[in-house]
Amino acid sequence: MARGPSAQRPKGTRDFAPDEMERRRAVEGRFRALARGFGYREVQTPTFEHLELFTSKSGEGVVKQLYAFKDKADRDLTLRPEITAPVLRFYVAEMAMQPKPLKLFYFGNCFRYEEPQSGRYREFWQFGTELIGPETPEAAAESVAFAHACLAASGLQGLELRVGHIGVLKALARYLAMDDGARQKLFALVDKREVQAKRSEAERILGPFLGGRAAQPLLGFLEDLSEGAKDRPTIQAEHAALLKELPEVGLALDSLGKTMEFLRAMGVQDAKEDLGVVRGLDYYTGVVFEFHSPDLGAESQVCGGGVYALAELFGGEPVGSTGFAIGFDRVLLALERSGRSPPPAKGLDAFIAPIGEPARPKAFALAAQLRAQGLAVDVDLMRRGPSKCLDYANSVGARKVVLLGSTELERGVATVKDMASGQQGEVPLEGLAEALRAA
């Protein structure tokens, strides 16, 4: 029969088979265990939201990347492209009066209309957190430390953690009274680490805002930020003259320094200060951070986050907020590429093959007893003979096969075959659960 379009899944989406789902749930389970350890609790928001939730946060330009649609009452809705804005909407609407800090996490699917490519899908999953209330460096540090613990627990190795502070660049933009367009262009240059390579472009962007100031110290400062290799003390020493005019930069750098100290106290020794970490979104206000995996090539980022301000945008009071999102699919891809995927989950403890009609109902009664004792058990549902049953049990990775014939049943025994060793022997039915549990 010909397959119509209905037999294909939509472009950029995926179906997950059982093996893959087990790997995903195993990693998710590690994240959940850590969330509990760090005192985070789960929230869940709708899969679609009012379009305005995201355009107010990210501007109208974001619409071209959204799965936006109108519902039957002509409301502008969209599948969510990320989950921070929904959680903050939820916070403002219903949780603003709760004792602070609120430590919230989510695990959900997001949607972006973009060309599918390796590790980028139109439907993808994010595990993320929002820490709402505190504005201290230790809060930022704990958020980084939690992300660090999750990624370590996932099994990934060789990750690079870069921590910066967006306040440095923002202070510079304010100092120069740059407009939004120019600021975004300048930040993008820093983000792409291109200030040095595209120095004349950087000069062109800064030009209209210099107001008689010399371009050179500013460009040198931007180059040092963009380079990434130079850390806070070096930058503070080399640009002392400029920084005297920019007291907000000094505050930002101090806050970053304290965050790094707390991070070390928390046991995170491999964080790299990097003032070139910019993050794409305007709502970040403080410490920002990214994790990159060596196993993903150019699109290496597996987690990003930072200190942000968003509650006001949704009508709430200003409140300290720090969060991150882990690109769950990227983590799984990096694990796969590096051969560090979680081991397969434990399969069936036993497959029961009733032999002959009268044994059939008894096999199901036995299965019910074994399941009640916590064993994973399957019974032949296709009325196959013993050898086909053994083939099937083998194909699904059952550890043992229980052959249940009528004459054996009369004697109160069953034949148990160990699929790894091939050994088999009679076991009394009352001792069956223990026999199946045995290695």
Place this chain on the structure above:
Amino acid sequence: MARGPSAQRPKGTRDFAPDEMERRRAVEGRFRALARGFGYREVQTPTFEHLELFTSKSGEGVVKQLYAFKDKADRDLTLRPEITAPVLRFYVAEMAMQPKPLKLFYFGNCFRYEEPQSGRYREFWQFGTELIGPETPEAAAESVAFAHACLAASGLQGLELRVGHIGVLKALARYLAMDDGARQKLFALVDKREVQAKRSEAERILGPFLGGRAAQPLLGFLEDLSEGAKDRPTIQAEHAALLKELPEVGLALDSLGKTMEFLRAMGVQDAKEDLGVVRGLDYYTGVVFEFHSPDLGAESQVCGGGVYALAELFGGEPVGSTGFAIGFDRVLLALERSGRSPPPAKGLDAFIAPIGEPARPKAFALAAQLRAQGLAVDVDLMRRGPSKCLDYANSVGARKVVLLGSTELERGVATVKDMASGQQGEVPLEGLAEALRAA
């Protein structure tokens, strides 16, 4: 600040706060544990599909209940209204060659555009299974038994399980050569248990297809089916003359009888044979079943399923298939209404309150150690004094508070306060994990 529309969630959707998420995850966890016990493995499909996937299964009429939209390449897509069709699409495309049976489960969100009302939302969750391969009565029975085990494990009580066989009504429709429209009207009457009350309407529907046959025996038969109280042996005895002309009905009734026998062998003693169970969808072909909760009023169904044929529709070979879907939100609602919601999850083991600046980094180092030992620990992130920390710890349900002052740290001890008893005392830091674990 005024709240724009962006501060509201879309109509008919929900935000789930941490307490509610814990209840949901607890029930989901019980379902997952049972899935493992029954040898089912998880699959996941995209949140949106080609519109045709559902219209080919359920007809164009279904579109008015769908969140259908066009993507930017003018493809007709829709948020999925259910997950059986996607799983069968996935099966046909990628799993058809795997050893049978395939025992698959899913847990996912579905979308229906309908007026929100108690227990009915525009985004809702389904836990469901598809058992692909076998066509035996024991396969149908095991599917029912698995659903039964899940619902029992959820904590619901007093559920009514109704098991019927759609083959009976379908055979009658074939016998009379009824067209689709008339058949659907007739089935709906039976489904709503209205054949008796609306006898003249039933007669009107049957009229054009009688072809000289007497209406009376057919109407009497339909009344008995619709009544629900009369079981298979009674019906077989009372309508012996009619059933002689309908050999397919006899086969269907036999298959139902065998399914009931297997169900009893599997330990399900409370199933009620009910030939009035129709299910809304045309694709059912055999045994059909529903679970109803006494805690939900008129909209009482919490689970429905049955034997169906769907692979052919997506270009696959015919294959035996049985599945069910549990209305996850309905289960949670029934649990809440009956006061049987799962108990709250265990909260924080300890909240650490550093006293004074120098104790702060040490508190985080200590928290990292305790977390590594499996404890759920939070540290004050807002630099509050001890009494405010105790208030917060109390509000989040922390079991103990660890007060960490500089002088105590020098002596290698901390003060531990039990929040339930109010008792407090000094504990050496090396014994802290055990002290926190103690009741």
